Amino acid sequence: xxxxxxxxxxxxxxxxxxxxxxxxxxxxxxxxxxxxxxxxxxxxxxxxxxxxxxxxxxxxxxxxxxxxxxxxxxxxxxxxxxxxxxxxxxxxxxxxxxxxxxxxxxxxxxxxxxxxxxxxxxxxxxxxxxxxxxxxxxxxxxxxxxxxxxxxxxxxxxxxxxxxxxxxxxxxxxxxxxxxxxxxxxxxxxxxxxxxxxxxxxxxxxxxxxxxxxxxxxxxxxxxxxxxxxxxxxxxxxxxxxxxxxxxxxxxxxxxxxxxxxxxxxxxxxxxxxxxxxxxxxxxxxxxxxxxxxxxxxxxxxxxxxxxxxxxxxxxxxxxxxxxxxxxxxxxxxxxxxxxxxxxxxxxxxxxxxxxxxxxxxxxxxxxxxxxxxxxxxxxxxxxxxxxxxxxxxxxxxxxxxxxxxxxxxxxxxxxxxxxxxxxxxxxxxxxxxxxxxxxxxx
Amino acid sequence: xxxxxxxxxxxxxxxxxxxxxxxxxxxxxxxxxxxxxxxxxxxxxxxxxxxxxxxxxxxxxxxxxxxxxxxxxxxxxxxxxxxxxxxxxxxxxxxxxxxxxxxxxx
Numbered sequence: 001x002x003x004x005x006x007x008x009x010x011x012x013x014x015x016x017x018x019x020x021x022x023x024x025x026x027x028x029x030x031x032x033x034x035x036x037x038x039x040x041x042x043x044x045x046x047x048x049x050x051x052x053x054x055x056x057x058x059x060x061x062x063x064x065x066x067x068x069x070x071x072x073x074x075x076x077x078x079x080x081x082x083x084x085x086x087x088x089x090x091x092x093x094x095x096x097x098x099x100x101x102x103x104x105x106x107x108x109x110x111x112x113x114x115x116x117x118x119x120x121x122x123x124x125x126x127x128x129x130x131x132x133x134x135x136x137x138x139x140x141x142x143x144x145x146x147x148x149x150x151x152x153x154x155x156x157x158x159x160x161x162x163x164x165x166x167x168x169x170x171x172x173x174x175x176x177x178x179x180x181x182x183x184x185x186x187x188x189x190x191x192x193x194x195x196x197x198x199x200x201x202x203x204x205x206x207x208x209x210x211x212x213x214x215x216x217x218x219x220x221x222x223x224x225x226x227x228x229x230x231x232x233x234x235x236x237x238x239x240x241x242x243x244x245x246x247x248x249x250x251x252x253x254x255x256x257x258x259x260x261x262x263x264x265x266x267x268x269x270x271x272x273x274x275x276x277x278x279x280x281x282x283x284x285x286x287x288x289x290x291x292x293x294x295x296x297x298x299x300x301x302x303x304x305x306x307x308x309x310x311x312x313x314x315x316x317x318x319x320x321x322x323x324x325x326x327x328x329x330x331x332x333x334x335x336x337x338x339x340x341x342x343x344x345x346x347x348x349x350x351x352x353x354x355x356x357x358x359x360x361x362x363x364x365x366x367x368x369x370x371x372x373x374x375x376x377x378x379x380x381x382x383x384x385x386x387x388x389x390x391x392x393x394x395x396x397x398x399x400x401x402x403x404x405x406x407x408x409x410x411x412x413x414x415x416x417x418x419x420x421x422x423x424x425x426x427x428x429x430x431x432x433x434x435x436x437x438x439x440x441x442x443x
Numbered sequence: 444x445x446x447x448x449x450x451x452x453x454x455x456x457x458x459x460x461x462x463x464x465x466x467x468x469x470x471x472x473x474x475x476x477x478x479x480x481x482x483x484x485x486x487x488x489x490x491x492x493x494x495x496x497x498x499x500x501x502x503x504x505x506x507x508x509x510x511x512x513x514x515x516x517x518x519x520x521x522x523x524x525x526x527x528x529x530x531x532x533x534x535x536x537x538x539x540x541x542x543x544x545x546x547x548x549x
Contacts, residue, residue, distance in 0.1 A: 246524065
């Protein structure tokens with residue numbers, strides 16, 4: 001068993017390495033990172049705009065006048081409503097950079113292509129088309145998947161031109177900035193012509209733009225899949241599964257599915273912005289970014305606080321006493337590498353089931369709590385993944401979300417305890433004979 | 444001064460290890476600079492690097508990072524997972540200094 005699983009581990013590491021070194025995957029994973037400051041700071045303004053207290057609107061209007069929310073809307077409208085624009089640039093930027101091409105021109109080019117491919121007008125209340133706009137519906141959540149595709153295709157064409165030396169040659173001594181600006185000319189010609197043709201063809205066949213079409217045929221089904229009970233549980237399982245092999249599961253799974261769960265949050269926000277109330281099963285999506293960041297990975301993937309609490313209260317072995325002490329504070333901020341590698345969880349057959357099933361249970365409880373309407377579904381307002389649980393729940397969804405987190409944390413402690421005690425007893429027995437040969441002060 | 448770089452996914456858990464390594468370095472009067480940051484920021488780093496250590500959770504990147512940095516004479520290694528888990532600053536620092544010494548000798 002040990003031999004098999006370590007073989008499997010080597011292979012898995014190899015596949016993960018191959019997968020994560022694909023330029024498209026790097027670009028997607030690291031590109032989405034650039035949206036984080038935008039959406040996190042936007043969240044602060046969004047939370048001030050929608051405090052979950054009755055009479056809050058009237059209270060604010062009483063102090064700041066009837067238009068109190070308008071400046072706040074300016075900020076949220078410039079953050080969440082343009083996340084697809086930020087993403088399209090960021091992903092193309094990272095892709096070009098990973099290919100050692102000049103990244104900024106590539107980012108702008110991707111933006112231009114994206115704008116070519118979205119509608120250039122919106123319909124007013126009477127159904128009349130109004131021009132002179134970049135529709136925020138498509139610049140934000142609904143354009144997310146299309147943004148990824150446009151960014152990757154543009155960046156690949158750009159880098160291809162670069163590799164093949166398809167650029168306008170400049171004489172020696174021309175400043176680098178000028179060279180860079182000119183180097184984008186030929187890929188700009190190619191990609192913009194391509195977008196132009198695609199716009200015509202897609203419009204002729206489907207009567208909509210490419211970005212609207214991608215939304216209908218790709219993004220909606222993907223969001224539907226991610227938003228199912230099975231999807232939620234599978235996500236939780238996979239994160240722990242990869243961690244068990246010593247691979248950063250949250251990073252890997254989040255890198256792939258993050259753009260979809262983010263789109264789910266933004267879709268919910270669009271409902272809130274329209275002045276409606278989110279109701280699970282009707283207009284709300286359940287599996288949002290917040291479920292992924294602030295529930296499934298509470299106290300670190302695997303919800304390993306259960307082990308930490310066990311170690312602090314019951315550890316007999318020196319190893320786990322020390323481990324409990326040093327993992328408590330990071331655990332409160334959802335960092336658990338000390339547990340994963342120090343216990344260790346990695347390749348530890350005894351810990352496999354609790355480590356995967358506790359987050360699965362968490363996913364199930366969070367899903368059901370939202371589905372039955374106990375816990376609110378989450379809009380765009382997000383808190384950093386390092387926000388301590390219970391606090392994160394309270395900020396995101398008031399006392400109900402905090403209570404759901406408390407219940408999950410308590411269950412995690414109970415489930416982990418017997419497994420921890422077995423590990424501890426073994427470590428205690430082992431320590432009698434252990435001599436640490438490399439602990440001297442000899443450098 | 445030796446410049447040691449630690450890399451992990453978000454630069455969070457490695458930064459805890461850096462704190463402990465720095466404490467050990469100070470205690471033993473070792474002239475080192477130790478920095479932690481996320482993996483995607485490594486390519487942005489300018490300056491001399493003497494040693495790169497990867498958190499075990501991104502050990503799958505070892506080959507890629509080695510390909511990039513070993514030709515420049517910078518040793519790259521994945522941190523031993525139990526040392527990493529126990530945040531054993533002393534062992535990891537010792538290992539890093541040994542890597543630097545070996546790479547300078549060769």
